[in-house]
Amino acid sequence: MTLDARAPDDRDRQVLDLLRGWLPGRRWYPAKGATAELTLVGTVALPAGPAGAAAHGRTDGAGSEVRVLLVRAHAGSVDVVLQVPVVLERALPVQAATGPDAATADGADDAVVGRVAGVVVRDGAGDPRFLRAWLAAAEGPGADVDVDAARVVTGEQSNTSVVLPGTDGAPAGILKVLRTVAAGENPDIDVPRHLVDAGWDGVPAPLAWATARWTAPDGTRAAGYLGVLSAFVPGARDGFELACEAARTGTDLGALAHELGATVAGMHAALVGAYGTDEAADATAGAPSAGPATGPAAVAQALTTRLAWATAAVPGLAARAAGVREVVARVAALASTPPRQRVHGDLHLGQVLRSGDRWFVIDFEGEPLAPLDARTRPDLALRDVAGLLRSFDYAAAVGGLGGAAADAWTASARAGLLRGYGVQDDPAQALLLRALELDKTLYEVVYEARNRPAWAPIPQAGLDRLLA
Ligand SMILES: Nc1ncnc2c1ncn2[C@@H]1O[C@H](COP(=O)(O)OP(=O)(O)O)[C@@H](O)[C@H]1O
Numbered sequence: 090m091t092l093d094a095r096a097p098d099d100r101d102r103q104v105l106d107l108l109r110g111w112l113p114g115r116r117w118y119p120a121k122g123a124t125a126e127l128t129l130v131g132t133v134a135l136p137a138g139p140a141g142a143a144a145h146g147r148t149d150g151a152g153s154e155v156r157v158l159l160v161r162a163h164a165g166s167v168d169v170v171l172q173v174p175v176v177l178e179r180a181l182p183v184q185a186a187t188g189p190d191a192a193t194a195d196g197a198d199d200a201v202v203g204r205v206a207g208v209v210v211r212d213g214a215g216d217p218r219f220l221r222a223w224l225a226a227a228e229g230p231g232a233d234v235d236v237d238a239a240r241v242v243t244g245e246q247s248n249t250s251v252v253l254p255g256t257d258g259a260p261a262g263i264l265k266v267l268r269t270v271a272a273g274e275n276p277d278i279d280v281p282r283h284l285v286d287a288g289w290d291g292v293p294a295p296l297a298w299a300t301a302r303w304t305a306p307d308g309t310r311a312a313g314y315l316g317v318l319s320a321f322v323p324g325a326r327d328g329f330e331l332a333c334e335a336a337r338t339g340t341d342l343g344a345l346a347h348e349l350g351a352t353v354a355g356m357h358a359a360l361v362g363a364y365g366t367d368e369a370a371d372a373t374a375g376a377p378s379a380g381p382a383t384g385p386a387a388v389a390q391a392l393t394t395r396l397a398w399a400t401a402a403v404p405g406l407a408a409r410a411a412g413v414r415e416v417v418a419r420v421a422a423l424a425s426t427p428p429r430q431r432v433h434g435d436l437h438l439g440q441v442l443r444s445g446d447r448w449f450v451i452d453f454e455g456e457p458l459a460p461l462d463a464r465t466r467p468d469l470a471l472r473d474v475a476g477l478l479r480s481f482d483y484a485a486a487v488g489g490l491g492g493a494a495a496d497a498w499t500a501s502a503r504a505g506l507l508r509g510y511g512v513q514d515d516p517a518q519a520l521l522l523r524a525l526e527l528d529k530t531l532y533e534v535v536y537e538a539r540n541r542p543a544w545a546p547i548p549q550a551g552l553d554r555l556l557a
């Protein structure tokens with residue numbers, strides 16, 4: 090069932106006024122440091138069950154209300170629709186509040202956004218009333234989870250994830266509340282659904298998903314995903330943390346990287362099974378082409394475009410332009426490139442989980458800095474391999490390795506990944522991979538300049554190595 094957003098009412102507008110002060114403090118708010126224009130696009134009203142109200146223990150007999158506000162945030166090049174679920178509950182008079190209600194009344198509770206006209210506005214994402222209503226409105230096979238024991242995941246995430254235990258108390262699902270909603274396909278949900286349907290079990294299975302329809306700022310009716318509940322991978326360890334620790338302790342990563350390579354090869358085969366390949370983009374060099382570049386020319390063109398984009402964002406990169414162009418020229422002269430297919434699109438060690446003796450792949454939303462059509466376009470599978478190769482550089486640096494020790498550690502991890510994936514020892518493949526690594530490194534230079542300037546030396550050193 091797709092939920093229909095209705096036009097905002099006065100209460101929504103009061104809540105939006107509260108959100109103006111609250112949103113800029115959220116990790117996922119995309120317009121930090123800028124003064125964004127915030128307007129209401131619409132509101133999805135979710136029915137709050139009476140059991141949910143009682144479970145939270147903060148409402149009176151009148152119960153509470155769950156609303157999902159869709160808020161357009163516009164600041165310069167940022168123009169997105171944010172999803173802000175809130176729970177509205179009747180406020181107790183401040184002087185009457187004691188015990189658990191005191192926090193609500195005095196605003197010391199982290200989940201409290203503020204008060205409007207006798208109503209306490211609470212952040213909905215981890216609230217049992219929102220979660221219960223969300224599950225009731227979602228589609229998919231579903232799961233038996235205990236919303237009252239939900240735990241919001243903290244950390245550097247662009248969405249809000251909530252871990253939900255099953256009836257035995259062990260985590261059973263993880264709900265990703267998408268903070269930016271967009272019309273149409275969402276690769277982060279659609280790709281795992283296709284992979285599971287294709288019989289691949291290296292991705293956590295989507296258990297439930299919710300969609301909504303709203304009126305876009307240009308007046309057209311838009312429909313898209315609000316979030317997804319995925320099967321929880323028990324005892325999962327983030328691949329980047331694991332690799333950094335290995336680097337820090339001087340532990341060889343070759344064997345684990347080999348298994349990861351095999352997992353990624355399995356994922357690529359399943360993606361071909363689910364989506365096929367794009368033959369139109371695979372013409373060999375010299376083939377007549379009236380439309381967009383194909384084959385090696387397309388890789389060369391993409392790298393040239395990436396260089397221009399990155400140099401505009403980080404002007405210091407101009408000093409490396411000649412070296413990049415040399416690689417562009419060599420790639421353009423290749424005889425052919427492998428068929429294009431659906432890929433992960435932003436594969437790095439932070440997108441893989443290690444559980445027991447297996448790797449799982451998550452987060453299929455593609456490069457967050459790229460437009461949606463570019464993130465869902467068929468591409469070279471080797472681009473994902475290149476992304477992981479770049480990650481080994483990051484893990485070595487963050488793990489404190491430098492010089493010959495870093496070279497030896499990354500060489501073993503790289504060799505393991507390439508062997509596990511099945512990359513042939515062939516000069517044309519090596520050149521293609523180098524071009525794709527270069528492409529990713531230019532992206533990383535911009536990503537770090539915008540998000541983590543202290544880490545900018547990591548991709549800068551990668552550029553030196555790739556252009557040497
Ligand atoms: N299915 C899962 N099982 C266990 N942990 C998960 C699962 N999916 C995600 N996580 C954990 O939640 C974190 C956030 O997930 P991610 O998809 O990367 O969110 P975001 O898009 O907000 O970055 C991940 O780093 C991972 O540790």
Ligand SMILES: O=P(O)(O)O[C@H]1O[C@H](CO)[C@@H](O[C@H]2O[C@H](CO)[C@@H](O)[C@H](O)[C@H]2O)[C@H](O)[C@H]1O
Pocket residue numbers: 247329435437438439452455456457458476479480481483484533536
């Ligand atoms: O995980 P996201 O989809 O948000 O991806 C973005 O952020 C990543 C950092 O969290 C960034 O990855 C870069 O840093 C990683 C270490 O934190 C490293 O393992 C990757 O190799 C490196 O690219 C990613 O590029 C960006 O799109």
